[in-house]
Amino acid sequence: MSKVKMGLRYWLQIFMLPVYLLSFLIPRNKKIWLYGSTFGKRFADNPKYFYLYMNQNHKEHIRNIWITKNRNIADQITEKGYEAYYLYSIRGLWFAAVGSVYFYDNYSKDISFWLSGGARKVNLWHGIPLKKINMDNIYDSVRHPKGWKDSMRYWLRRLSDEKPSHYVLTTSCFLSEIFASAFATKNVIIAGYPRNDSLYEGRIKDEFKEASEIVNWIYKRKEEGNRIILYMPTFRESEMQLFDVLDFNELHRFLEKNQMYLCIKLHPKSNIKIRLEEICKDIHLDRIKLIGADTDPYEILGLADQLLTDYSSIYFDYLLLERPIVFFPYDYEEYLQHSRELYFPYDDFTPGIKAMNMLQLQEAFLEEDRYQEKRKEIKKKMFDYSEEIASELLYKRIIHMLSS
Numbered sequence: 001m002s003k004v005k006m007g008l009r010y011w012l013q014i015f016m017l018p019v020y021l022l023s024f025l026i027p028r029n030k031k032i033w034l035y036g037s038t039f040g041k042r043f044a045d046n047p048k049y050f051y052l053y054m055n056q057n058h059k060e061h062i063r064n065i066w067i068t069k070n071r072n073i074a075d076q077i078t079e080k081g082y083e084a085y086y087l088y089s090i091r092g093l094w095f096a097a098v099g100s101v102y103f104y105d106n107y108s109k110d111i112s113f114w115l116s117g118g119a120r121k122v123n124l125w126h127g128i129p130l131k132k133i134n135m136d137n138i139y140d141s142v143r144h145p146k147g148w149k150d151s152m153r154y155w156l157r158r159l160s161d162e163k164p165s166h167y168v169l170t171t172s173c174f175l176s177e178i179f180a181s182a183f184a185t186k187n188v189i190i191a192g193y194p195r196n197d198s199l200y201e202g203r204i205k206d207e208f209k210e211a212s213e214i215v216n217w218i219y220k221r222k223e224e225g226n227r228i229i230l231y232m233p234t235f236r237e238s239e240m241q242l243f244d245v246l247d248f249n250e251l252h253r254f255l256e257k258n259q260m261y262l263c264i265k266l267h268p269k270s271n272i273k274i275r276l277e278e279i280c281k282d283i284h285l286d287r288i289k290l291i292g293a294d295t296d297p298y299e300i301l302g303l304a305d306q307l308l309t310d311y312s313s314i315y316f317d318y319l320l321l322e323r324p325i326v327f328f329p330y331d332y333e334e335y336l337q338h339s340r341e342l343y344f345p346y347d348d349f350t351p352g353i354k355a356m357n358m359l360q361l362q363e364a365f366l367e368e369d370r371y372q373e374k375r376k377e378i379k380k381k382m383f384d385y386s387e388e389i390a391s392e393l394l395y396k397r398i399i400h401m402l403s404s
Helices: 003-023 045-057 071-079 090-098 148-153 155-162 173-182 194-199 213-223 237-245 248-257 273-282 314-321 332-338 358-366 372-382 390-403
Strands: 029-035 063-068 084-086 099-104 120-123 167-170 188-190 227-232 260-265 288-291 306-309 325-327
Touching: 003 155, 029 045, 029 090, 045 063, 045 099, 045 194, 045 390, 063 071, 063 090, 071 084, 084 090, 090 099, 120 390, 148 155, 167 173, 173 188, 173 372, 188 390, 194 314, 194 390, 213 227, 213 260, 213 288, 237 332, 248 260, 248 288, 248 358, 273 288, 306 314, 314 325, 314 372, 325 358
Parallel strands: 029 063, 029 099, 063 084, 099 120, 120 167, 167 188, 227 260, 227 306, 260 288, 306 325
Antiparallel strands: none
């Protein structure tokens, strides 16, 4: 889509403002809860697992409905026996207008901002932040516009992103002030992340994982005696430096020699996907497996023997598995200067070996794990309820919230 068409589409949203105001007048059904993820484009993250848990454990009390802007996702969900609707269908629009609670992991537009006026909104978010987010991120030109032009340009975006978000979920008292500041709210829910229930056997049945090709591929590689390393880098402009740091031919030989597979799951916004695909295809690097950017990482996170990351918050969740983590901040200085500030001192809150180049990375994969106690220390700060079923605790918190 051209920039002109994108700009026109953006500003045409102004005609939806009367719809938004009218949505405050529509009676809401307290027994209907709605779920959505990633601007309506994915079935993933905390909303997915809370939705599955609620359908499997509390559907006699609550009608749980997934709303999506992708017809294929709606079809895939309904094929498994759950209730889901394409937003721009008659039923999708109807339920978006009458559902009493919205659960999402970005903003209410994950379901429908314009029909959300009278609903209670619960932002389940998508990670414990190492890097500063939302209002706390000074590099965010939407929330911190540089001059009146930016202020005008992002006015509609700020409206649909931020207002009003009634509640935001986090995982510990230690993090509650951060989330209150980042989301400009006093209504912080402290529980667990529903997506982490998927890391434990028996908490949530995930039929979508059972049908996943990449999951079955990983199982087969592990049965053959291989070790699975999952690389999940965060998105930033300086990620292109990866190709200056890694020699993929040499890396492939190292992985083959040591019976390892490197599975790379990029951020959906990543700019290096095409180049990585070309490299792996041209030189047949079958020990390096690229995983689709839209794949739910929590279908595969629990299968990884070791996590490789840089600044991605997913490593906090991986702490629950008590497995080794290697950090690969090869662009650390540039990242801090041009992308994000961090909430915590990097070395103090990253319990694992830091590799800055190819040789250090290979050594880190082979080195004996000596960070068990440090991982437990960070885990204790980040998770107040790591032993409880996160989805059940969140359900109880929501019921209490609605009754007060």
